[in-house]
Amino acid sequence: MGDLFGGIFGGGGRRGGARAPQRGADLETSVRISFEDAARGVTVPVRITRDAPCAACGGSGDRSGWAHPCPTCGGTGAVSESQGMFSFARACPTCGGSGRQIQDPCPVCHGAGIEHKTETVKVKIPGGIRDGARIRVRGRGGAVAGGQTGDLYVVVSVERHPVFGRTDSDLTVDVPLSFSEAVLGTKVSVPTLEEPVTVKIPAGTESGKVFRVRGRGIPRPKGGRGDLLATVRVHVPKKISKEERALIEKLAELDGEAAAQRARAQA
Ligand SMILES: [Zn+2]
Ligand SMILES: [Zn+2]
CATH class of the missing domain: 2.60.260.20 (Urease metallochaperone UreE, N-terminal domain)
Structure with a gap:
């Protein structure tokens, strides 16, 4: 039924893709560590380039560090619309689905709440890790305005040892x-x-x-x-x-x- 109505009415809200994505992309990178480090555990610095929440405004997009909720949708990012006897959720036309109203745009990110940057993440690798294991670092993936930041996945490759x-x-x-x-x-x-x-x-x-x-x-x-x-x-x-x-x-x-x-x- 969902597909049928979506087709007839051109889709609304989330289905039509008009709303901003609610979760940022996951990133994946790899590190190479020695046999001994894999056995004992090690913390490795990993360089990544990503869309991060803007540090100047805390990702809010507003100079104050806090974005007001959009007055049209009350911060939900969606508005209800009636067509005959049906009611549909659509992306809010005022805020474009972000649910925020920027009153004084952040001078660094110009209100986007996002900055593209290269940073070093310290990744803790537990002792006994296997070659090819994937470590998840929460919240170090891509950030999106008004949404949840994705995760970073680090694939660990372990070097061979000459003796062991x-x-x-x-x-x-x-x-x-x-x-x-x-x-x-x-x-x-x-x-x-x-x-x-x-x-x-x-x-x-x-x-x-x-x-x-x-x-x-x-x-x-x-x-x-x-x-x-x-x-x-x-x-x-x-x-x-x-x-x-x-x-x-x-x-x-x-x-x-x-x-x-x-x-x-x-x-
Ligand atoms: Zn809105
Ligand atoms: Zn900013």
Whole structure:
């Protein structure tokens, strides 16, 4: 029904678009932050250019800082109009829908209540934020005369880290071990986002085994922290010394004897 009447009578009030918009546009911008800043949280300055409420008149458009309500519509921005048995809301012809009457126009914005400007907004990014997350900053979007100011959305992109990776709230890191360390066991110092932790590697640890250090990961959105996941990577050397070669050949010999023994035992 609404569309039908709108079509017949050419639309009125909000539908016809004669009224000023009631809400300003949302803006979107992006920031790039380091892996560590994403983990810990950071406040970043963001430069934006927007239609802001005029600072001189507080967005009122009037030098006094306060705009009187329009006497025709009483500040609503709309007037009622009768056509036969129907009554329609139309944009107020006196104020053009803003609902305001400027008596002494602001010298800075000439009564518009809006100024186009570039400003720096400090955006607080919570610790543990993910790559691609969007942060909403209320009231820092586009302003409109007599309406609500839109919001600013900041898309956060997180840089990669040369050492650490991330799976949700868990921090991941590779722990390189030599063959002898993996076979005999050792204690290794593993980096975290704070001071390193010592991880005990038991004898006979396979490459790819993951050691979990609780609570040393990334802050979770609802409190607490994820874990540190340290993955063992057993390093096979490309170059070895003469002495190492002799020892490894001896080891190969022993391996061969052990295999032969097992074969005899099974026979
Ligand atoms: Zn009016
Ligand atoms: Zn002004």
